[in-house]
Amino acid sequence: MTEVLEVIVEALVDHPEQVRVTEVSRQGGNVHLEVQVAPGDLGKVIGKSGRIAHAIRAVARVAANRQHLRAMVEFVS
Amino acid sequence: MGQVEAEQQNTEAEEPYTPGDVAADFVQDVLDAIPLDAEVELEQTADGAWLVDVVGPEAGEIIGRYGNTLNSLQYLASLVTNRRSGEHTRLVLDANGYRERRRNALVDQALTLAAEVIRTSQEAELDPLGAFERRIIHNALANHPQVTTYSEGEDPDRRVIIAPRPPA
Numbered sequence: 001m002t003e004v005l006e007v008i009v010e011a012l013v014d015h016p017e018q019v020r021v022t023e024v025s026r027q028g029g030n031v032h033l034e035v036q037v038a039p040g041d042l043g044k045v046i047g048k049s050g051r052i053a054h055a056i057r058a059v060a061r062v063a064a065n066r067q068h069l070r071a072m073v074e075f076v077s
Numbered sequence: 078m079g080q081v082e083a084e085q086q087n088t089e090a091e092e093p094y095t096p097g098d099v100a101a102d103f104v105q106d107v108l109d110a111i112p113l114d115a116e117v118e119l120e121q122t123a124d125g126a127w128l129v130d131v132v133g134p135e136a137g138e139i140i141g142r143y144g145n146t147l148n149s150l151q152y153l154a155s156l157v158t159n160r161r162s163g164e165h166t167r168l169v170l171d172a173n174g175y176r177e178r179r180r181n182a183l184v185d186q187a188l189t190l191a192a193e194v195i196r197t198s199q200e201a202e203l204d205p206l207g208a209f210e211r212r213i214i215h216n217a218l219a220n221h222p223q224v225t226t227y228s229e230g231e232d233p234d235r236r237v238i239i240a241p242r243p244p245a
Contacts, residue, residue, distance in 0.1 A: 004110040011103055012156060055149035055153050056149075056153065058149035058150075062113070
């Protein structure tokens with residue numbers, strides 16, 4: 001699940017080498033994932049009114065569903 | 078230079094890395110990372126848009142409810158492609174013929190609702206749709222003699238209204 005987030009986010013930002021995706025916690029069927037990007041790249045993964053973040057979460061959900069998990073994806077810099 | 082190298086260079090010269098290739102490679106990387114057993118096929122339509130078609134046993138998994146996931150991945154692929162190619166690329170992502178089936182369903186819905194509008198002489202509205210799908214409705218009824226269409230509201234709640242056409 002971290003892999004799909006890495007593939008998408010690295011393709012969107014100016015500094016792909018600074019992208020870090022980590023699983024913060026996992027409780028029951030819920031996984032909390034954190035996507036860290038360079039400070040100047042945060043807008044590139046969130047977008048106007050969160051439109052890009054919404055799209056990233058939708059695709060990540062496919063990966064989560066396959067493992068019968070619910071993913072909570074947070075973007076930070 | 079060896080013969081193989083020379084041939085590779087030749088191939089590259091004949092087939093440049095197009096915006097369509099950028100999109101297709103990105104989508105394939107995403108499918109592999111999920112992972113889904115699916116492959117992309119790339120073609121360019123007559124009007125210059127790139128069509129990336131996802132096919133294979135698990136291609137349907139990427140569609141989502143009402144095509145929500147497919148639209149999200151299409152949006153991301155457009156961002157990546159425009160960014161890498163530095164130009165605006167028209168991109169359509171499809172999976173197992175979903176767009177065609179969805180288009181037919183939307184046109185059917187538009188025609189059914191248009192008949193209702195004519196029967197009652199009252200406006201009627203469709204469920205909220207994205208810009209791409211609203212355009213399918215507008216186009217389907219563009220030349221209709223008895224109804225006209227317009228959109229109302231803000232995304233993501235923007236919807237098409239079908240209204241009786243005022244007599245000319």
